[in-house]
Amino acid sequence: MADSEKTFRYQAGMAPPEPPPVEARRLLCPHCGAAVDLLLPGKSETVRCQKCLSILEPEHAALKLREAYNEQFPHRLWIPLGREGILDGIKYKCVGMVVREDEEHARWSEYLLFNPYHGYRYLVESYGNWTLVEPHPGLGLDAKGYPVLWGSSANIRLAGKKFRYYSHYRARIVNIIGEFPWRASIGETNEITEYINPPYQASCEQVIQYLDREGNPVDIAALMAAEHGNADAQHSDDEEKILSRIIRKRDLRQRTTEIHWSVGQYKYPEEIKAAFQLDELPPKEAFGMCEPNPLRTxxxxxxxxxxxxxxxxxxxxxxxxxxAEQATVLEKKFILNTAEFELKREGDTDYLEFSFEPGEIILPKETNVEFDLKSLLEQQWLSLNIFMIHSESGAGYIYDAELSRYFGVSDDGESWSEGSETTSLTTVKMPPGKYNLYAIGATNVGIYEFKQNLKLFGESASGMAQQLLGPRLRGATQQGMRGVVLPQNFAGKENSPKLELTLRVTRDVPILDWLxxxxxxxxxxxxxxxxxxxxxxxxx
Amino acid sequence: MRQASCPACGAPLVFENAHSLYTVCKYCRTMSVQAEEALREVGKVAALVEDGSPLRLGATGSIGGKTFKIIGRIQYRHPVGFWNEWFLVVNDDEEDAWLGEASGQYYFTRLKKDAELPEDLDPQKLQAGEAVPISGQKFFVRDIQTTKVVSGEGELPFPFETGYEATVVDCVSSDGDFATLDFSEEKPLVFIGKPVNFRELNLVHVRSVYGFKATDAEPVTT
Missing domain, CATH: 1.20.5 (Single alpha-helices involved in coiled-coils or other helix-helix interfaces)
Incomplete structure (x- = not known):
């Protein structure tokens, strides 16, 4: 005990000794003699001389040489050391930067930011993408609520968010500049597992202790360094092999002593530029790991x-x-004798034309009309023109419907069928009033028998089908082309094939075709x- | 609050927490202990190391609606950086509360004297990620570190010894609780609480350090 302390006696009104304020200090590089500004004395354990790049260590208000260098820093510092900037409402000072690379030699920079009240942050810059990373006091947990160990590709939950596995890699420190609160050195490697949930990202690092057979911890870094010297290994992928060789040779046991999680958030370059008052930023060369996908929105x-x-x-x-009222205004079944049809030819196709009058319908208000047509067809076709004639104005409307059904068995034994026995069509909205319906159809139903009968009994002198229709519609029947008709009466006429047609007319139906x-x-x-x-x- | 004077130099001493048995005189750095009616000198303690902590004795804050005041501190040296355990007096509260602080990370914990730990818990055999039940609650080991006591100040419920090494195991639970197991004594000390951020502490009278003013602790609205 010093004498002054021994004799110290408190006197009334005496102020307690206050520690001097903590401020940045200018010290000298013990290697090159250049001035080194220590921004965070008391916090930083490593500082690099910016002139000769020697790695130094603050000790008792001076700097001690840890590793001598005579180099120039070859990497660009986009945020200068000592620069202050406000991110998420908190002022940070940029105090250091680490350049790291993975096994594939992809490189990125990590700017170390500091605020005495909020602590350290990493601002990671990778190919023009920025992420602000903060240490998290928790552990990433799997779906069952157990801590996820490093390298696990399970999806995790951390900080109230879910993250999906992204990658696991070994990162090597390529270079450092500035100051750090730990013993930073070049060449150091760390295994990192990353998880994403854009714009967030979570990463996990572990500290592994290596124990010898007696259970005593060994200095793996020193062993690695020694091995490095022997093997002259340069790349981080060799690191793995050297490590496993040492573990095998010395029969070492691994023990995880620390798990560190951190959570990052993507920052748009403009925000970084504004926060740190930068003139220039690295060009954005890739889609960021936790950059929000603009196409997601x-x-x-x-x-x-x-x-x-x-x-x-x-x-x-x-x-x-x-x-929709969906009221049926007409429903009739027509059995038409094909012997009363008219044989016509268009191109190479023979067909029978026929006509009939389904009746009249009344539309009490302006609505659409649906025609449902059904006919039993077997390898046959049928087309129908339905004419609606307004009884007062005489306005006429034509609607076409077609039906056909074919079926059979294909060469490889598969049965097939096409077409349908029913069809329906819907008109546009029709003015209210009474309408007379006329139908003119064409079909191949009964055409064979028709032709047989034609051979037996010959043709009739006059076409009767057209006489069924009013003069107004005559022009609509195949340009008035004349066909061939069987005689009005002949033996076996009643046994000729019949065309069965069911027509249902519904007014005011809902239109769902667009759906x-x-x-x-x-x-x-x-x-x-x-x-x-x-x-x-x-x-x- | 009790008034006393330093047995070494006579300076006035104040005990703000009924549980404080030890105190370090801020004038002469003598630690004394309350023995029966009077204070007995334990000895001089080492100087604190300037670690740039923004907290200090006398700073007040509030958490969960309860106001507190920082009245003591034990400073530890971790393998990486310093760690401070600030001893608090919490208004209308019987239990001892501590504020763990290291470079912007804060943990508000309370010493649980009756906490139940598994028998024969050996910190040297524990691994990070391992489950450790504490009084029936499932915690997982986050880190295992060896710390060294640097020094202390103010009033404290127990003494400290500069250079004393102890293994400290930090644990977290799946619902975000935090626990520290301090193996410095035969029966480990168990502190249970929560990690908190600076804003949640509503601290006033913090120190200005490294050119950052206390106002920089507040979010900036631009």
Whole structure:
């Protein structure tokens, strides 16, 4: 005990000794003599001389040489040392920078930022993408709530967020500049596992202790360095081999003593530029690891719009169905004798033409009209022109319907069929009033028998089919082309094949035809955005 | 609050926490202990190392609606950097509270004297990631480190010894609780609490360090 302390006696009003303020200090490099500004005395354990790049260590208000260098820093510092900037509302001072690379020699820079109240942050710059990384006091947990150990590709939960596995790699320190609160050295490697949930990212590093057979910890760094000297290994991928060789040779046991997690958030370059008042930034050369995918929003937007449109579609369908009267105004079955048809020819095709009058319908108000047509067909076809003539105005409307059904067995024994026995068509909105319906059809039903009868009984002198129709419609029947008709009476006429037709006319039906194409389009639209989003994700 | 005077130099001493048995005189750095009615001198303690901590004795804050005041400190040296355990007096509170602090990381914990730990828990055999039940709650080891006591100041519930080495095991639970097991004594000391960030502590009277003013602790609105 010093004498002055022994004799110290408190006197009233005496102020307690206050420690001097903690401020940046200018010290001298013991290697080259240049001035070294120690920004954080008391915190930093490593500082590099910016002139000769010697690695120094603060000790009792001076700097001690740890590793001598006579070099120039070859990397560009986009954020100068000592520069202050505000990120997320907190002022940070840039105090150091580490250049690291992975096994594939991809390089990135980590700027060490400091605020005495909030601690250290890493601002990582990789190919023009910036991420602000903060140490996290928790542990990444798997789905069962157990800590995820380094290298695990499980999805994790940390800081209230879910992250998906991204990569696991060994990073080597290529170079350092500035000051660090730990014993930083060049060539040091660390294994890192990364997880992402853009714009967030989580990473895990572990500290492994190596124990000998007696359970005593060994200095693995020293052993590695010695081995390095022997093998002259340069690359980080050799690191792994050297390590496993040492472990094997000395029968070492590994013990994980520390697990460090950190959480990062993507920062747009403009934000970094503004925060640190920078004139220039590295060009953005890649899609960032935790950069928000701009197509993600668009994909979700398209999904949202789809959901909305689907809802609107469903609602309008329900509305249309509920508000349509759907009243059947006519339902009749027609059995037509093909012997009364007219044989006509167009090009190389023979067909029978026929006509009939389904009757009249009344539309009490302006509505559409649906015609449902049904006929039993076997290897046959049928086409029908339906004429609607307004009884007061005389306005005429023509609608076409076609039916056909073919089936058979293909060469390889598969049975097939095409066409249908029913069809329906819907008109536009028709003015109210009474309508007379006329139908003119063409078919191949009974054509064989027709021709047989024609051979037996010859043709009639006059076409009667056209006489069924009013003069107004005569022009519509195949340009008035004349066909061949069987005699009005002949033996076995009643046994000729019959064409059975069922016609149902419904007024005011809901129109839902647009639904299918709309859905098809929406699905296509979503697939388009999903594919674009996925392909962008692959660029990470 | 009790008034006393330093048995070595006579300077006035104040005990703000009823649980404080030890105190370090800020004038002469003598540690004394309360023995019966009077204070007994334990001895001089080493000087604190300037670690750039923004906290100091007398700083006040509040957490979860309870106000507290920093009244003591034990400074530790970790393999990487310094670690301070600040002893608090919390208003209307019986339990001892501590604020662990290291470079911007803060842990608000309380000493759990009746905490139950597994029998024969050997810190040298523990691994990070391993589960450790503490009083029935499942914690996982985050890190195992050897710390060395540097010094201390203010009033404290127990003494410290400069240079004393101890293994300290930090654990976290799946719901974000934090626990420190301090193996400096035969029966490990168990501190349980939560990691907190600077803003949650609502601290006032913090130190200005490294050119950062206390106002820089507050979020900047631009």
């Amino acid at each position: 668009r994909f979700w937007l398209s999904l949202a719009i789809t959901a909305l449109l689907s809802l609107v579609s469903c609602a309008s369908c329900v509305y249309a169905i509920n508000n 299918f194409p709309v859905f098809l389009w929406l699905i296509g639209w979503n697939i388009f955005y999903l594919v674009r989003y996925r392909s962008k994700e692959k660029e990470r």
